[in-house]
Structure formats: structure tokens, C-alpha cells
Amino acid sequence: MEKEKTVYMCFSTSMIHGGHIRIIREAATYGRLIAGILTDEVVASYRQYPLVSFEERKALIAGIKGVAEVVPQDELSYRKAIETYHPDIVVHGDDWLTGFQRKLRDEVEALLAAYGGKIVDLPFSKEQEYAELEGRARAALSLPDRRRGRLRKLLHMGKLVTAMEAHDGLTGLVVENTIVHEGAGARQFDAMWISSLCDSTAKGKPDIELVDMTSRFRTIDDITEVTTKPIIFDGDTGGLTEHFVYTVRSLEKLGVSAVIIEDKKGLKKNSLFGTEVRQTQATIEEFSAKIRAGKKAQKSPDFMIIARIESLILEKGMEDALARARAFVAAGADGIMIHSRKKDPAEIFAFVEQFRAEDARTPLVVVPTSFDAVREEEFHARGVNIVIYANQLMRAEVPAMQRTAETILQHHRALEADASLMPFKDIIRLIPGEI
Ligand code: SPV
Ligand code: MG
Secondary structure (H helix, E strand, O other): OOOOOEEEEEEOOOOOOHHHHHHHHHHHOOOEEEEEEEOHHHHHHHOOOOOOOHHHHHHHHHOOOOEEEEEEEOOOOOHHHHHHHOOOEEEEEHHHHOOOHHHHHHHHHHHHHOOOOEEEEEOOOOOHHHHHHHHHHHHHHOOHHHHHOHHHHHHHOOOOEEEEEOOOHHHHHHHHHOEEEEOOEEEEOOEEEEOHHHHHHHOOOOOOOOOOHHHHHHHHHHHHOOOOOOEEEEOOOOOOHHHHHHHHHHHHHHOOOEEEEEOEEOOOOOHHHHHHOOOEEOOHHHHHHHHHHHHHHOOOOOOEEEEEEOOOOOOOOHHHHHHHHHHHHHOOOOEEEEOOOOOOOHHHHHHHHHHHHHOOOOOEEEOOOOOOOOOHHHHHHHOOOEEEEOOHHHHHHHHHHHHHHHHHHHHOOOHHHHOOOOOHHHHHOOOOOOO
């Protein structure tokens, strides 16, 4: 008797509809069906954070008639699964014949060819009803209660979290949707940073806590309306403690995952000015009291208050920075951001090393605007948990706008500028009908 064939399929879906059942039924007719379930880390890396956890998704697929076994798949590539299970057949929807998934399919084809296995591409369900269901599931990810806890979940996975600056709905969409494909994998930003510098600059105002919270909340609102990624909010100094406690609650309500407040007081100026302008650091006691009050005011367990230490910016020394980090963690801070405006990352690395020697757990955040030569992998290996790209999108748009304005003025018409402009029909594609 011929040996039963092994069939392999991989799933990332958080919900099952008729289209999945149909494809599974068909796959099971080819032999013993092993279903790979993408881990949460992998799903989060190439699309949105999964609506339900790996364990729930696994149970969902395991319960379907025709599935003989469910196994985790911890990378987008099928290589490990093929080497482990040697499937005779890999089944996939025919949507992977085009787009970024094509590379994945090519790899599978080559791996199977080595021992005579084959791919079966089944027609992918395009039914409107299913698309709507999936759209609704995606929309749930953007709801405040869903979104808020997602930063902690990402940190819990132990991966490095990358956040990119967004200062309005459109930049939010760029952060939400930009994806690059690397081999059989994909990379995108994990979170968004609502920078006080860029939020102020977008309004033509200096970064001195002049743009009030009502306006900053409006920016958050614009961004949350069209995106799903978790948000880290730049809370400047947090203002008066009596005000900060209200800010914490408002941010929680908006679905923000974390606020970072810096240990300065009085008229705050942007850190990239360093000691060129007068800036006053709050005492350890003052700032610890603000953190404690914020933590007490916080209503949901998901929200994070991260303390930002300005000692290196203000040239107060490493010992001062470390003493503050210890005190702020003791006061309840859920993370520490250490900032520097030096090109050389030595002082950042020294802080991370000394802090990690004492505290293995508390998340560490860096903003490598000045020390931008360091790759994410190195930060992560040294013990950093969150890397924030704080202002690059704003710095990209200003020179592009100035160049265009100058070109039109120089030529008395727009023709010469046109070659470097995106057609509006392409910009509109970024804008979702509904999320
Ligand atoms: C911001 O983006 O507003 C920040 C980071 O606070 S920095 O500009 O480097 O101070
Ligand atoms: Mg700021």
C-alpha cells in the first residue's frame, strides 16, 4: 500500500471563515495534514499584531476536521518546517503567486524540488463577505483597549521594539504601512512615537511645551483613527504633577501604550540643544513624586510610564544618570529612557551596561538621533528594548517641500518639479476606506 502523503499548510489567521474551511478540506484530501501556526512574533513582524494569541489560534485550527496535527512555525520562511516534516505537498492560497509572498513560494519550491515534493496553489477566497469580516477584525485592533496593551506584549516577547515618529494622520499611515521584505521575511516598525518636537514643528511652534495637551491629544486622535500600532507619547516634563495625573488618564482613554516624561522642570527646551540653552533638571525627589503620582492615577494595568533621564544631555555625569535610574524605577517607572546628543555611542553603551548589571528587567529606551550609526541588533544585544526614530519623517518632508517650492518659483511653473512628486492617486492609496 502506498504510504500516506504528508501535507503542510501554514496559518496566521485569528479568525476562521468558510474560505479557510474549504481550503483545509481540500488540503486534507491529499494526505495527512500538518498545520503550522505562525507564532505571535512572526505575525507581528509582517502584519498587524494578531487579534488572538498563538495558543488560541492553535486551538482554532486544531479543532477543524481534516487537521491531523498543529505545530508552531516561528519564522515566515517554511525552511525549518520543510526540513522537519518533509511534506510531500505544501498547500497555500494562490495569493502567494504575486507580491512579496512570491519569494517565500520560490524558496518552498526549491526546498521541495530537492526531494520531489510539490506545491498545490488553491484559489484564495476573494469573497467580499470574508474581506469584510477580516476588515472588522482589523478594526478591533485599533480600539483603545486593544491597542494600549500591545506595547507590553511586544516587550514581553523579548524582541527589540522599534518606534517611528508620526505627527499627523498621514505620517501615521506611513509608519503603519511601510514594510520591507528581506529574503523570505519582512520588517516593519512596531510602534509610533508622538514626538513633542515634531508635533510642535508641524504646527510651526517651538518645542517648549507651548502646544497644549488638548492639541497634542488631537494629534493622537488623528493618528489613532487611521492606524492600529501601539503609541508611545512624548509627554515632555509631564507638567505639574497635579496636571500629569489627568494626562495619564486621558492618554489611557485614548489607547496610548506609554508616556515618556523627562526629568526637567521650568521652561523645557529640546534636548538636542544640550547645554547651549538654559535647562533645569528636576531633583530626584521631585521627579520621583511625579512618577509615583502618575502610577497611582493610572487605571489600566497595561499603561506604562517611562522616565527619561537628561543627566548625560546636561553633562551631569554617569553616576547621576544611574542614581536617577535607580530612584525612578523604585518610584514605579515602567521603563527608563536614557538620552545623549553625542555622535559617539560610548556614554549610552556605558549607561546600558551599568544599568543592566544591576537591573535585568526594566525596559530601556534609546533615541539614536545623534548616535545613528549603531544598528538595532547591537542595541538589542547590549540590553536595549525600545529604539525610537524620533524625527526622521519630519526631517525628510521639510527639505522635499522646500525644494519643490523653490523649483516652482525658479521656473515659473510646476513642470520641472513634477518628476520628483508622487502622483496623488498613489498618495490616496495610503488612505484606508475604513479600518
Ligand atoms: C522628541 O522627539 O520630541 C524628543 C526626542 O523629545 S529629542 O528631540 O531628541 O529630545
Ligand atoms: Mg520631546
